Amino acid sequence: MLFIPFLVPVISGIILIITKNMPRKPRCYFVLFVLAATLASSIASAFLNEQFTLLSLGDLLQISFATDTLARIFSVLASSVFLICGIFAFDYMKGERSESTFFGFFVIVLGVLNALAYASNLITMYLCFEFVTLVSVPLVLHNMDKKAINAGLKYLFYSIVGAFIGLFGIIIIYGYSSGVFIAGGNIGESSLNENSGLLLVGIVLTVIGFGTKAGMFPMHAWLTSAHPAAPSPASAVLSGLIAKAGIIAVIRIIYFVAGPSLIRGTWVQFAWSSIALLTVLMGSVLAFTEKQLKKRLAFSSISQISYIMLGLSMLTPDALTGSVLHMIFHAAIKSGLFLAAGAIIKQTGTTYTDGINGIGKKMPYTVMCWTFYSLALIGIPPFSGFVSKWYLAIGSLNSGLSIINWLAPAILLISAALTAGYLLPLIINGYFHSGSDNESIYERNEASKLMVAPMAVLAVAVLMLGLCSSYLIEIITEITGAAL
């Protein structure tokens, strides 16, 4: 049962790539069926408690998968967001080159992400992590113009270097543990005491390395080239989920292998949280000054994903809860924002934020969805972003780190103010500016229903996830309770 969520998409993706000449309509139904089946199977596996080994190369090298709470959350999240973005892509990709290849790789990425979620030891996770990079590069390369190729290569370069830096860390950690994920850590007491210096170096390497995927300073630069180059549904999952692969890797290493007690109070925790804070501020300041729509959202992702990193670095139950919540919420919000940006770009042909004054009167539903996502990302209650930020801030205040403990909430809020500054003007100018200099961009009106519906679903989701977050928090408490 457990292999269905990742085997089905991978195989059907390969089929899609091979059968390039399938007519459009059957292909869309096929993709829809695959995505829906994946979601159904990952929800079904969420109720199972299963474990299986795919391949065994001796005791130390086992490719094995298992279910736990974190895996369930991430797998269901990935499958649902992919379903929504996939439906959006049907109309968005109409008339683009090699649709079939796009959907093929799109579906494969989902399969690999599910595999990453269910990976039950370090080696399996590392393998899946590399695969995520390799199968997602074609999504960035898709347009095959000079910009896309450069962006694709940059993405590949950063990801592989990052993963290798992470690999050094994994090798070091592997020396002292079996690499199997056990909540709370899997390193013996004696090695913790004797070799903490070396282990800490390993932790830093893994955090920096896997932080590349999550867009953490100093390896964040790929995000801002890859996102504008990729088609919008691809940017949506790139920012919403693929970047979260880095987060999953870091959670696994810190909370399931190394154990939080190893780095609590050390220079590593201090350095990690400072870098995360710097990234939060940097992302939002640059997003504030950026004029290009998708690039602005990419900078925003850098900032928001570092919120999650910041929460992970605090090592308190509240902050971890906040991080997992923000991972979920940000996936929904940022995918929504990229879809909306895609709809706006597709309908108006402009990629810049100025020059689309009055857009709200022409595309009311799209801009209304954008409003919902913006309020959620800023963290206005009762939208979802507020709940995660609350836990992140309370977690940091109780972390016991000097200076960072109060600096973190302050910077979170400054960043929230900047977020308001770079997201709200589009709504204000969209709804309240009646005139525009360039009338020609309004020849076309609202995006098609097949594009608006997925955005609306996400918009309702970002509100409801916030209102009903108590249920989510109960589930997450299982992770925090075991890991801390």
Add this chain to the structure above:
Amino acid sequence: MNGSHLSFMTEQFTAFCVYAAVFFPFIAAIVSVILEKISKKARSLFIISASALEVIISFLLLFSQTETAFTIPYVLIFGLKFELNGFNNIFIIITAIMWFATSLFSNEYFAHYKSTNRFFFFYLLTLGAVCGVFLSADFMTLFVFFEIMSFTSYVWVAHDETNNALKAAETYLAVSVIGGLSILMGMFLIYSEANTLDFNALENFFDDGVNGTTIAAGLCMLAGFGAKAGMFPLHIWLPKAHPVAPAPSSALLSGILTKTGVYGILIITAKIFYRNSFWGSLILTLGVITMIIGALLALLSIDLKRTLACSSMSQIGFILIGTGVFGLGGKGAIIAICGVVLHIINHAMFKLLLFTAAGTVYMNTHKLNLNEIRGFGNNKPFFAVLFSIGSLGISGIPLLGGYVSKTVLHESISELSAATAFPLYVKITEYLFIFAGGLTFSYMIKLFTAIFIDKSSNGITDKRYMSAITATSMLIPSAVIVVSGILGNFYVRYIQDTISSFFGISVSEHSINVFSAEALISALISLVTGLSIYLLVVRRFMIRKVNSDETQYIDLLPEKVDLETMIYRPLISLIIQAMSAVLGLFNILTDTVTAFFFRSGIISRILSVFNSFTDAVVLFFSKTGFIRYFFNIINSVTDYIVLALRKTVFRKSKPKAELNANERASYSIGAFLDRIYAFFNKGVDTRKKTFAQTAVQLRTVNFEVNRMIGKTFSFALIMTCLGICTAIVYILITVF
């Protein structure tokens, strides 16, 4: 409460009413949008009846059992917690009445407006949010509804979609967002300190004093709530937003939305900082500054709605003074809180009345400048009576509402002066209080004279200037003002009884007599001050003669503040005026001093500096790209390293021979194809490129891409090798 509850007000029914008060408007908002599609008239009727229902609910709550708490679990983080007590019930009643009256008025006001649908949708949403703020039992719930309110009321300000409106709305939104985040920071700190956000639990927790963190939290929250209330120096949105918003929303912004900020400050003061002398005197001082600056700005303004907006700021100052006195504790506390509540009620009613009147003027003339609307009220006695009830009430004429609340506030200050360690400070506060009351009277005379007594310059002769419904919406607050003024003592006693249980203070022994001789005398002093300010200052320096029988109001607030108008000119005129003052005799002293102040425009300039100080700071940061450059550099560091690597390690090597050989092969295939093409097309060539060229180009691109990918992988491999080497070296070191 008064112990009088109706038998059907069981706990369940009360809970139902509380939820209805908060959530019914949200549902009604959606219904109104749907109804609009059917008929506009039905929508208008629906909105009026919805707000009427809200009034009924709010009065029903008055008869419920005391102190009831309700929780909706599982929503957001701690669930939504509501509490009903005498104190917040008063706020709910005012809110409902305000909304009912404005819904009557907006019917006529918006008759010729576009996109009213949007306005009414957000109008009802805000009603629910405001009720939520007042009924909340913990900071989380309060904050949730406070934020909803801030964002929904933004739409009111921006409604006209003119440039001015958008600019003002931008200021309002910026203040709201930053204020909201500031409150959130305060909540973080409080929660990390006390581990709860319930008002009652906080009261117990902070019973024995507060520490530095709590003070910091309090200041953060004060900034947020103060910004909404229009407290100095965060009042910048008030004078901008009111003139551009539609009149019904100005009335609500000024009458209720600013009060949510005050309510927040009251809650902090009562539950966290009660009897903290630092906190009490801070609020008191800010209150005094706000009161004076607001009143002076109102006196200087020549725009009807701007005057009323600045007046709101000044009245908020009065309320904050009461809050400060309450926060200091002691015998004056219960009197102060009573005065605060009374003044909140009265001010809401005055502003409802006056802004509706201003709206009526605007509806007929489409202007707000005093010079352009002067004489509008000639021959409109009914309108004049209503307007004068509002303006006399706010100035504190005995037998009207404003007198009662101001007297009670004054009483509390004099109670404080008996008990304080700084009697001089309190004395000055008391004098400034009376002086500000005088200023209020003088700017209201200015407005009244301009509208009703001055002769109309452009002959406005509109017979039917308002409908009966609009008149009703103005009669409601007038009735409240008159009745509460006449039944002064009874009214004070009732409010005191109603609110005392929430604050846990026993009602003071001696009851306040608002019609005592002392109170009447101080009111008289205040009024005489106001009248003399009007006659000596306004008449002389703020009105200019244009020709023999025409005069004009002068706008003393400069549009732009630059070095010349701010420093050089005042300096020169200051020297001249100072010399004339020194050389003059004592009998012209008063005249000279006032002339000096108002001719040189010093006060107005200082006020403008204060007014634009926050703007200037924001401008500085946004104009200098300093932060951006810093982050740009950090952002591109890694890119530069990659670039350097590309230029050095991965620089383009020139494997010429290999490339040529390949090109030759592709070229020959292409050339072969070309020949075939030429053969079949009989030498007619319409192509842009020959096959040979295409083939070579394809080959080159392919080669480049392959090489780039190869390089990337080879770099990764180099890294792996380095890693393995490091590992081996490490193993060697540890083993040997």
